[in-house]
Every structure is written in C-alpha cells, then in structure tokens.
Amino acid sequence: xxxxxxxxxxxxxxxxxxxxxxxxxxxxxxxxxxxxxxxxxxxxxxxxxxxxxxxxxxxxxxxxxxxxxxxxxxxxxxxxxxxxxxxxxxxxxxxxxxxxxxxxxxxxxxxxxxxxxxxxxxxxxxxxxxxxxxxxxxxxxxxxxxxxxxxxxxxxxxxxxxxxxxxxxxxxxxxxxxxxxxxxxxxxxxxxxxxxxxxxxxxxxxxxxxxxxxxxxxxxx
Amino acid sequence: xxxxxxxxxxxxxxxxxxxxxxxxxxxxxxxxxxxxxxxxxxxxxxxxxxxxxxxxxxxxxxxxxxxxxxxxxxxxxxxxxxxxxxxxxxxxxxxxxxxxxxxxxxxxxxxxxxxxxxxxxxxxxxxxxxxxxxxxxxxxxxxxxxxxxxxxxxxxxxxxxxxxxxxxxxxxxxxxxxxxxxxxxxxxxxxxxxxxxxxxxxxxxxxxxxxxxxxxxxxxxxxxxxxxxxxxxxxxxxxxxxxxxxxxxxxxxxxxxxxxxxxxxxxxxxxxxxxxxxxxxxxxxxxxxxxxx
Numbered sequence: 001x002x003x004x005x006x007x008x009x010x011x012x013x014x015x016x017x018x019x020x021x022x023x024x025x026x027x028x029x030x031x032x033x034x035x036x037x038x039x040x041x042x043x044x045x046x047x048x049x050x051x052x053x054x055x056x057x058x059x060x061x062x063x064x065x066x067x068x069x070x071x072x073x074x075x076x077x078x079x080x081x082x083x084x085x086x087x088x089x090x091x092x093x094x095x096x097x098x099x100x101x102x103x104x105x106x107x108x109x110x111x112x113x114x115x116x117x118x119x120x121x122x123x124x125x126x127x128x129x130x131x132x133x134x135x136x137x138x139x140x141x142x143x144x145x146x147x148x149x150x151x152x153x154x155x156x157x158x159x160x161x162x163x164x165x166x167x168x169x170x171x172x173x174x175x176x177x178x179x180x181x182x183x184x185x186x187x188x189x190x191x192x193x194x195x196x197x198x199x200x201x202x203x204x205x206x207x208x209x210x211x212x213x214x215x216x217x218x219x220x221x
Numbered sequence: 222x223x224x225x226x227x228x229x230x231x232x233x234x235x236x237x238x239x240x241x242x243x244x245x246x247x248x249x250x251x252x253x254x255x256x257x258x259x260x261x262x263x264x265x266x267x268x269x270x271x272x273x274x275x276x277x278x279x280x281x282x283x284x285x286x287x288x289x290x291x292x293x294x295x296x297x298x299x300x301x302x303x304x305x306x307x308x309x310x311x312x313x314x315x316x317x318x319x320x321x322x323x324x325x326x327x328x329x330x331x332x333x334x335x336x337x338x339x340x341x342x343x344x345x346x347x348x349x350x351x352x353x354x355x356x357x358x359x360x361x362x363x364x365x366x367x368x369x370x371x372x373x374x375x376x377x378x379x380x381x382x383x384x385x386x387x388x389x390x391x392x393x394x395x396x397x398x399x400x401x402x403x404x405x406x407x408x409x410x411x412x413x414x415x416x417x418x419x420x421x422x423x424x425x426x427x428x429x430x431x432x433x434x435x436x437x438x439x440x441x442x443x444x445x446x447x448x449x450x451x452x453x454x455x456x457x458x459x460x461x462x463x464x465x466x467x468x469x470x471x472x473x474x475x476x477x478x479x480x481x482x483x484x485x486x487x488x489x490x491x492x493x494x495x496x497x498x499x500x501x502x503x504x505x506x507x508x509x510x511x512x513x514x
Contacts, residue, residue, distance in 0.1 A: 022467055075439065078435065078438040081438040081439045081440065088440070089440070167426075167431075169403075169424040178407070
C-alpha cells in the first residue's frame with residue numbers, strides 16, 4: 001500500500017496542495033527580493049573602503065553563512081518572542097530565509113565585483129570618474145555576468161530551502177505535504193507530487209542560469 | 222557493459238524472490254504457532270482436569286503458589302512506566318499500582334516481577350500466561366473486551382488542553398476564531414481538535430517537544446493532546462496547566478485474562494480500597510503532579 005502511486009491524492013487534497021504551493025511561492029518571492037536588496041547592501045559594505053562598514057559586512061556574512069538555516073529560522077520563531085516580538089511561522093520562516101540567503105548573495109556579488117581587474121577601477125578613477133560612477137559604469141557592468149548566474153543558483157537554493165517553513169508551521173508546500181501524508185499514508189505519492197511542485201518553480205530558474213552562463217560566455221569571445 | 226547489467230538484474234530478481242518467500246514464510250509461522258499452542262492446551266486439559274481449572278480460574282492461586290506477581294508494564298512511557306537509564310529501575314504510576322496489588326495479594330510490595338510490554342505484545346503475553354495482568358496505559362475498548370477482561374478505570378485518560386497559567390482559555394468553548402492551538406502533525410489529537418473547535422487555527426509540529434517549545438514562545442495559546450503527555454509537560458514546567466478536563470474518553474484499565482472473574486474482583490476491590498483510603502490520590506498526585514479530578 002505505501003508503495004502505490006495514487007494520483008487521486010492530488011485531486012482529493014488539491015486545496016491543501018494549492019494553499020501550500022501559494023505560500024511557498026509567496027515566501028520565495030518575498031525572500032528573493034529581500035535577500036537581493038540585503039545582499040547588495042552587505043556586498044557594498046564588504047568592499048567599501050570604510051573600515052567599520054567592512055567589518056560589519058564581513059561579520060554578517062561569516063556569521064550567518066556558517067550556521068544552519070534551521071537555527072536562523074528558530075531565532076525568529078522561538079528566540080524573538082522571548083524578546084517580546086512574536087512572529088508567526090510564515091513570517092519568521094521567510095525572514096530567516098531572507099537573512100540566510102542574503103549572506104550568500106552578498107558573497108556572490110563581492111566575488112563578482114572583485115573579479116574585475118583593479119586596473120579597470122584605477123583607469124576609470126584616473127579619467128576623473130567618481131567612486132560611484134566607476135562602480136556604476138565600469139565595474140558593475142563587467143561584474144554582472146559573473147554575479148547573475150551565481151545569484152540565480154542562490155535563488156534556486158532559496159526556493160528549495162523554503163521547505164524549512166514546514167518545521168515552524170509556515171503553512172508551505174512541505175507543511176501540507178506532511179499533513180496530507182499523515183492522512184493518506186501514501187508517502188511516495190504525496191512527496192512525488194510535492195517534488196513536481198518544487199520543480200515547477202526551480203527548473204525555470206535553472207534554465208535561466210544556464211542561459212545566462214551561455215550568453216555571457218559567448219559574449220566574452 | 223551489458224553483461225554485468227544482466228547479472229545484476231538477475232541478482233535483484235533472485236533477491237526479491239528470497240524476500241517474498243521469506244515474507245510468506247513468516248506470515249505462516251504465527252498461525253502455525255498458535256495452532257500448536259491451542260492443541261497443546263486442549264491436550265493438557267484432557268489429560269489433567271486439575272491443571273485446567275488452575276489455568277482457567279486461578280490466576281490468584283497461581284500468583285500465591287509462585288510467590289510473586291508478574292505484571293506487564295511499559296518501560297518507555299513518562300509518568301506511567303519509564304526505565305531510568307542510570308539506575309535501571311522502572312518507575313511510574315502503573316508500576317506503583319502493580320506494587321500495591323502485590324502487597325494486597327502477597328503482603329509484600331517487592332514481590333512483583335515487571336515485564337516490559339508494548340501495545341502490540343501485551344495481549345498475546347497475557348493470553349499465553351507470561352504475565353498475570355497488564356498495567357500499561359491500556360485504554361478500555363469494546364474491541365479489546367473481546368480478548369481480555371478489564372478492571373474498573375484506574376486512570377481517566379483523554380485529550381485535554383495545556384495553557385499558560387492565568388490564560389483566558391479555560392476549555393474547549395474558549396477556542397474561538399483566531400486562537401492558535403498547537404499539536405503534533407498527523408496525530409489523532411489534530412483531527413479531534415479540528416472537529417471540536419472548528420473555528421480555531423490548528424498548527425501542527427514535528428513532535429511534542431517542538432510543540433511545547435512553541436507554546437512557551439507564545440506561538441499559540443493552547444497545546445492539545447492526551448492528558449498523560451500534557452501532565453508530563455505540566456510537571457516539567459508548572460507555569461503551564463491543564464484546563465477544561467478531558468474531551469475525549471480513553472479510560473485506562475488493568476487487563477486480566479478473560480474469564481477470571483475472581484481476579485478481576487480482587488483487583489477492583491484493591492482499586493476501591495486505594496481510592497477510599499486516599500492512597501490512590503496520593504499516588505496520582507505523586508506522579509501527575511496534581512490531584513485527580
């Protein structure tokens with residue numbers, strides 16, 4: 001029985017699959033935007049000539065990147081309430097995802113920017129461009145082709161990592177999958193369906209990353 | 222490249238055959254064993270009438286002749302029967318009930334032998350005569366009454382609510398719209414609470430410890446599951462209390478081999494004595510941390 005694949009599970013529990021899927025999309029999109037913005041800020045701090053900002057950026061990246069995502073999410077879900085700021089499962093899960101992914105995105109951006117030879121910056125500054133102008137017109141356009149695929153990979157990870165919401169009752173796809181599984185006792189069916197739902201989100205991202213990689217490689221030649 | 226593949230396919234098929242035959246074999250085994258057992262009993266019954274009566278009516282005599290009571294208890298259940306990993310002692314409410322029975326029958330509460338049972342093994346062990354009775358968080362049900370006899374209820378188990386002390390939630394009726402009730406994924410408790418409090422939001426966690434942590438963190442207003450588990454949590458942190466009594470009915474009874482009315486009466490008499498003398502309340506409070514309702 002548990003080995004049988006029964007597609008009726010999808011139709012019989014459609015409302016819960018759909019609700020979970022929508023919450024997974026919401027959490028992913030919110031965390032995607034949030035982590036990109038936060039990641040850019042951290043990356044700028046990391047490469048900024050101001051020492052204090054530099055230190056803050058480095059501490060953030062090295063601290064968050066090197067602890068488990070579950071711990072970050074538990075901080076928001078169980079830790080913050082004891083400081084008087086209760087957040088529900090969805091919010092704390094999404095915040096945790098944002099904070100966690102931002103550290104990887106910051107690193108991807110920093111690596112991309114620093115891969116642009118320093119001679120470029122020096123030449124730009126010598127022609128009279130300001131630091132900001134140098135960044136915007138000379139460094140970033142060159143960095144972007146290294147950065148974009150790397151960020152794309154982080155977004156794929158983000159969508160998959162959003163399953164962490166299941167642990168903190170974030171009402172996402174994985175949370176409802178667990179509930180449907182305990183109602184139907186058809187784990188193979190339930191989790192295969194869930195895998196397809198995740199692929200619907202991640203495969204387009206994956207193709208986008210490949211496309212960018214190919215395009216930027218041929219542009220270099 | 223092709224040859225090894227064919228080999229491995231053949232090997233897997235062979236392995237599967239073995240597995241299937243093995244399963245078939247083990248399925249037949251218990252039937253054969255029970256068959257053998259039953260013929261054995263009839264044989265001995267035919268041979269010796271005296272032996273038959275002692276097996277049928279005389280658990281009490283058997284205990285007295287043996288000089289000790291053999292009780293089937295749980296070794297893994299908090300508050301009721303839990304083996305202390307450091308001392309090796311098994312302790313709990315069920316254990317103390319068994320000891321009290323030994324005291325009544327044999328005059329010495331140490332003359333009790335504990336045998337570990339699980340929900341699966343306890344009825345077969347009782348029917349085989351390996352144990353004299355079951356004191357192992359066993360819910361009295363009509364289905365089980367076909368197989369064993371039960372004493373009177375010795376613990377009123379059922380689903381209940383755990384809330385923070387002073388909470389405005391005092392029972393099922395307070396679980397209105399917007400109230401978050403925490404429980405464990407896929408449990409019967411989750412199903413029950415959805416039926417009994419359809420307006421409340423039910424949040425389901427991986428396990429009871431996670432759910433209790435979330436309750437403490439204020440992620441919900443109430444935690445619901447069996448009162449036996451909640452009583453353990455209340456004991457662990459007295460800032461959280463059970464409210465509203467039980468709203469499902471799963472009374473625990475002591476199970477005795479079917480047809481031994483004399484022994485059932487002995488056990489019931491003891492339970493009544495314990496309740497009258499206040500010893501039951503004392504034991505209950507010692508293990509559950511609160512007085513019985």
